[in-house]
Amino acid sequence: MKALCWHGKGDVRCDTVPDPKIVDPTDMIVRITATAICGSDLHLYDGMMPTMESGDILGHEPMGIVEEVGKEVKNFVRGDRVVVPFTISCGHCWFCDKQMFSLCDNSNPNADIARKAMGHSPAGLFGYSHMLGGYAGGQAEYLRVPYADVSPLKIESDLPDDKVLFLSDIFPTGYMAAENAEIEPGETVAVWGCGPVGLFAMQSAWMLKAGRVIAIDRVAERLEMAQTFGRAETIDFTKQDVYETLMEQTNGRGPDRCIDAVGAEAHGTGAWDAVYDNVKQTFMMATDRAHVLREAIMCCRKGGTLSVPGVYIGFPDKLPFGALMNKGLSIRSGQTHVAKYHRMLLQKIEAGEIDPSQIITHRVSLEEGPAAYKTFRDKKDRCVKVVLTP
Incomplete structure (x- = not known):
């Protein structure tokens, strides 16, 4: 598949990488239909975030269509349309039980690295360094979603991607x-x-x-x-x-x-x-x-x-x-407890109280992503928000 990969400060490339696979029975694979560049991605682009490795797949604002589910996934089936939050949460630890999903105790496999830097580890994040899990991000054609039943939001209306994509994060x-x-x-x-x-x-x-x-x-x-x-x-x-x-x-x-x-x-x-x-x-x-x-x-x-x-x-x-x-x-x-809010905010979008797509200024292909990173970082071409379509 094609994916935007980090190769060092100011160096993002559209690479061909292996497709993701089901690793755990609670995983699902999503075919990405829309994803975005976030302002916090620029901290990676500018080389600010430690524990990034060359070839890491970027992106934490994705949505798409479910392609495959693990045998223990109960809430989704192939063909469902979903928004995937940037925070990865197990759904059953002390913090998840209290809806503090971005502080999940179990979703960061590299928790020891984070503890050395912060005292405790927050949740794992998509596409945001090995200190926060080393998970492949969503600026790609496909994404593996761990703990699939916990945080992804099923979109059952015909609202276009542009209106619901930002329920993933911003x-x-x-x-x-x-x-x-x-x-x-x-x-x-x-x-x-x-x-x-x-x-x-x-x-x-x-x-x-x-x-x-x-x-x-x-x-x-x-x-x-x-x-x-x-x-x-x-x-x-x-x-x-x-x-x-x-x-x-x-x-x-x-x-x-x-x-x-x-x-x-x-x-x-x-x-x-x-x-x-x-x-x-x-x-x-x-x-x-x-x-x-x-x-x-x-x-x-x-x-x-x-x-x-x-x-x-x-x-x-x-x-x-x-x-x-x-x-x-x-x-x-704090990082955002996305699953605490996204259903309520979806209702506001469905009711016409807000149209999140109004902030989009640039829509580009995945292949155009590296140039879009630079445009967004340099605040050129009146760029406020970039949406990528694989």
Whole structure:
């Protein structure tokens, strides 16, 4: 089959690789009909994520048609149409029982590697390093799905792929980010990053009865989409001081809830800490550029909440923890418990409350994937979201 494979920093190729096979009786094989490039894939593309190996198949936002099921799979049969969440969950451990699916105890076969880096291992993820399981990803013609009965979502309507594909990751991720922000009706929510997760966090903030949503970015087309799809006020951080603008907009109090939808590769044009991060990262002295995290801590109102769906890799430097403590801030984070949310969010799509396909700017073939990675990373050609069709 054809698949997009990682071969090093900035080097993604469309290779011919062996087709996946049933390994365990709880597996199924899915023929991919649509998949996408996620913003967190760019951390792999940029060489930020450790334990990647040359030839690893990328991708964690897939959907398709069930081709084969293991003998213990009960919920799916050949021909079913499914969305596959990026998190892999066993369905019966202590964490899965509590619907904390991204913290599954059993789905990462390389849990010892993760424990050394994090203290405990989260769930295995599709296409996201050997530390998180070494699973082949979904930017491919076929995908092996372990624990098939647990997390995949059967699509029984005739909704097109474009409308339901993002239930694999970014729509539930944006929703969980807004839920983690603990938004109360009428509150002001600031969202750093107008990429796909940020856009869905904005939509989700309105679903949770926010009174005002303010979006921060520097890319014109993303700010435009924040205004239209996200219905947000916007701040271009290359033209406005974010802290001063937010204080002015909130009468000096600061936003009630702050969402960092950027993560490890934040930019901060001209900011001293962004320059510091870039220098340290250039000389491999730091793992993450944490400008947004620092700025959100400083901007959030006293007693507010900081939600972090943005992916961080290791050890962000120079965090103003004193400000976080003295201001009484709460912070919530985590990979997404997709299966907790995707059925409810599918109902919102089916009811016409939201059309996730509105954020798609580029539709390309799998063979065009390597060029699309570069376009997406460099924010060229007004690229916000890329969908790949094998």
